[in-house]
Amino acid sequence: MRKKVTLKDIALRLNVTKVTVSKALRNHPDISDNTKQKVKEIADQLGYRPNLLARSLTSSRSKTIGVVVPKIAHNFFAHIVAGIQKHANANGYEIVLKLSEESEKLENKHIEGLLSMQVEGLLVSVSMETRNTDLYKWLRMMQVPLVFFDRNIMGIGFNSVIMDDRKAAKNGVAELLKRGCVNIAHLAGYQHVNIGKERLLGYKEALSENGSKPVMDMVVEGGFDEEAGYYGFKTLLKRRIVPDGLFTVTYPVGLGAYMAMQEIAPELMDDIKMLAFGDSGIRGAVPYPQYYIDQPALEMGKKAAELLINEIEGKIMACDHIEYIESKFLETGWDF
Amino acid sequence: MRKKVTLKDIALRLNVTKVTVSKALRNHPDISDNTKQKVKEIADQLGYRPNLLARSLTSSRSKTIGVVVPKIAHNFFAHIVAGIQKHANANGYEIVLKLSEESEKLENKHIEGLLSMQVEGLLVSVSMETRNTDLYKWLRMMQVPLVFFDRNIMGIGFNSVIMDDRKAAKNGVAELLKRGCVNIAHLAGYQHVNIGKERLLGYKEALSENGSKPVMDMVVEGGFDEEAGYYGFKTLLKRRIVPDGLFTVTYPVGLGAYMAMQEIAPELMDDIKMLAFGDSGIRGAVPYPQYYIDQPALEMGKKAAELLINEIEGKIMACDHIEYIESKFLETGWDF
């Protein structure tokens, strides 16, 4: 790379000091309009670009926040990150993104790296593998601003932004009931994973409130991917259960169930109303499931960034507070 | 945030200078093993973390590369970014990601910002809106290392990594022919967009080489989304064309066509072999289209990062060279 233009280069041309140039460029009231204009002209002409590293070092404000997510090649997280990016940039902050790939080790490594980069705060969605919370406790002790999103750790003292999965599941299943379903099955996720547990609880609550006691045969526990949905649905049939409503813990599970139907009895599609917990952006892309619980990921990203920036700027405190993001029930839009 | 530990703090504890500490921490051969060990011990104990800003400023190497993509909430780009991230990190580089949102203005702004952050090189996928290439010419003049990926600008002197869309389309259509299709239609993209043009050309070439002259009625030009596919397929039927093979310019267009079929005549699905140009990660998620052209996005990201890092480290030169990534023809995997 060719040598870069610095404050000094501009100063030399105008027979002033770099201090004057620095101030002029930042519109400091000290400097006369006349000087400001001249400085800016030369800066433009020379293609001056402030060295942010130097500026950060000297002002001890990097205006940078670190973001750690388990993965980015996933609609949900991609949208969250887009939301974070947008809100951060709008407020003068840059983001540095790191992927933990669901590994506790990588997650820790990245957080340390971000700290070295002098980020002013951290936005993290904890990896599934993470058990040891020492680093987070240390961060709290060091008063590093941090906000968890989607996957959080409670009890350490950090704020978090998460989806209200239970409520969304409950509302969604209630909508199926409203649409005449009387036999609603649930392909549930692993119960040791939070979203798996919460979504099942929501399902049960909706049934209870409707007066129908949940029958445990109607629930098949499994994973969160196509395979789980495929085998899950087959398990239902093996139990000689043919529901008129089906709530799946994720969209991929819904697809898996759909595949199983296609294979065994495609006509089931017409008899079973399916509701899937979905990531933003997929709704309407395929004709089945007909119903979705839409998770507003962009909004979550925005909210998380907002909380963090407020914390960085001293407007709020970290305090184990949870901010819930509301999901919406959606019908597939088939009409163009 | 609490005050951070610096080299000086460690030095004070051991009655040495910060130079010694700096060297010890970096395993400089100057320092005795004994001293190194003591220094590292104290550093650990105090929770020392090097200030990368200071290090970069002083060594004038930031070990950071800037990445600009049109959007991240899109499988294809998300996978590319993941590939970049992985390869960069493996080689000791950090990445700073920026989203242009298909805006020329934002793209330029982000590039300037990255330059200010002292990135050592740039990886960019040009926004659709970008017409003015002045900034890129200036970057070239300034000898800023830069590699384009997926969407490039030729003639400025930068290297790029792109998919060989024409070849992939050609191979894919040839596979349909091999499978007995004799009437292959193409739902094509806009012809002023590169991928639209290249994929259509590949389609034509495959037919030509097979001895069957492309019939222009079999091609419907449109956009790249579900809607384009939906109306595109209806247009085909209006022309009284019922193909036995259908090549769609994107996966969403394929879905749109599928929706149109479902609406008009679901049985068409059994008669029409569909091939879609797809983004990594969707294959197999739905039963139709049966055939995909898989774009190895991770690989593209990796390749782009590799080229850039080699350029940064002086191993190769920017020279308007194009590196092609091979796509693969895939059948939907339905078996678990």
Place this chain on the structure above:
DNA sequence: CTGAAAGCGCTTACAG
């Protein structure tokens, strides 16, 4: 093997 000096590019007091 250890350290004193200089400097990376910038900003923040403070003096004039």
Place this chain on the structure above:
DNA sequence: CTGAAAGCGCTTACAG
């Protein structure tokens, strides 16, 4: 309104 001094935390080159 302008500038001389000091310093952010670190590394490089040179002396001892």
